[in-house]
Amino acid sequence: EADIYQTPRYLVIGTGKKITLECSQTMGHDKMYWYQQDPGMELHLIHYSYGVNSTEKGDLSSESTVSRIRTEHFPLTLESARPSHTSQYLCASSRDRGSYNEQFFGPGTRLTVL
Amino acid sequence: AQSVTQPDIHITVSEGASLELRCNYSYGATPYLFWYVQSPGQGLQLLLKYFSGDTLVQGIKGFEAEFKRSQSSFNLRKPSVHWSDAAEYFCAVGTGFLKLVFGTGTRLLVSP
Numbered sequence: 002e003a004d005i006y007q008t009p010r011y012l013v014i015g016t017g018k019k020i021t022l023e024c025s026q027t028m029g030h031d032k033m034y035w036y037q038q039d040p041g042m043e044l045h046l047i048h049y050s051y052g053v054n055s056t057e058k059g060d061l062s063s064e065s066t067v068s069r070i071r072t073e074h075f076p077l078t079l080e081s082a083r084p085s086h087t088s089q090y091l092c093a094s095s096r097d098r099g100s101y102n103e104q105f106f107g108p109g110t111r112l113t114v115l
Numbered sequence: 116a117q118s119v120t121q122p123d124i125h126i127t128v129s130e131g132a133s134l135e136l137r138c139n140y141s142y143g144a145t146p147y148l149f150w151y152v153q154s155p156g157q158g159l160q161l162l163l164k165y166f167s168g169d170t171l172v173q174g175i176k177g178f179e180a181e182f183k184r185s186q187s188s189f190n191l192r193k194p195s196v197h198w199s200d201a202a203e204y205f206c207a208v209g210t211g212f213l214k215l216v217f218g219t220g221t222r223l224l225v226s227p
Contacts, residue, residue, distance in 0.1 A: 007158075041124075043217045044159075044205070060214075091158055103149065104215055106158035 004028055007107035017115050022077045022089050023108045024092030033075040034104065036091040037061060044091065049074060082114045083114055117142045117210045121218035128196045129226050136191040136221050139207030147209030148178055148189040153220075154202045163206075165189065176200070201225045 004072040005026040012019060031052040034042045036059075037045040048061030064086070065079050066108065075094075081085055093104040118141045122179050140146055151159040163174025170182040179192045182198050189206060203222050207215045 003159075041220070041222075043119075043219045046214060049214070093159075103161065103164060103209075106151075106160070108158045109156070113155070 003093055005092060005105055007110050009110060010035045010108060012113050013113045016083055018082050020079050020082055022090055024052045024107060025073050026094045027073060028094060029072065030049040030096055032095045032096035034093040035067060035077050038091055084114045085110060087114050116217045117208055119208050119216055119218035121206055123221045125222045125224065127224040130198050131195050134193045134196045136204050138189045138218060139187050140189065142208050142210065148182060149207045150191050151205045152202050152206060154206065159205065165191050189204045194227055195200055198225045205223050
């Protein structure tokens with residue numbers, strides 16, 4: 002059973018606020034990912050990490066930033082939220098070897114910026 | 116570039132009827148293929164995966180998928196659909212070491 006958690010599940014905030022979306026996994030996975038998903042659309046990779054102190058930008062440009070100070074924790078931060086950031090954000094993780102990219106997903110955070 | 120096509124945006128199936136969701140991929144090497152399911156307001160749950168070997172793979176909840184290299188397809192099937200199967204289904208291809216490329220998804224509606 003995969004154990005990956007995201008908080009908050011839902012967030013409604015005003016424009017200009019700084020927010021941090023939390024993601025934690027208890028599986029000891031090295032690789033972690035953030036995806037952005039709009040309704041009826043595919044998932045777009047916005048950030049990923051190979052391990053501690055490793056962060057990379059994904060295929061979709063994003064104004065968010067991430068950090069990876071601990072293996073289990075991969076938070077995403079928006080310094081100044083805008084309505085265009087309204088979306089669902091999904092966190093995922095996978096093992097370092099032999100996983101063939103099999104990723105385990107958290108429940109997601111649905112963000113609404115007014 | 117790698118890509119995944121799910122040609123059906125919506126599919127409606129009667130409860131108890133069979134189901135087939137289509138997935139076509141574009142990838143130059145041997146693909147790693149996945150089907151995920153997403154219930155409303157939830158994350159993605161892995162249904163099944165193909166890495167190598169037998170081209171017919173079994174997954175959870177009674178789903179299966181068949182890899183056909185000649186057609187670049189990985190269609191998902193279930194012989195008898197239950198109302199609880201109503202959800203969004205995503206096909207994905209693993210590209211090398213790290214990334215997954217997802218299709219746009221197919222929304223399954225189950226009618227009584």
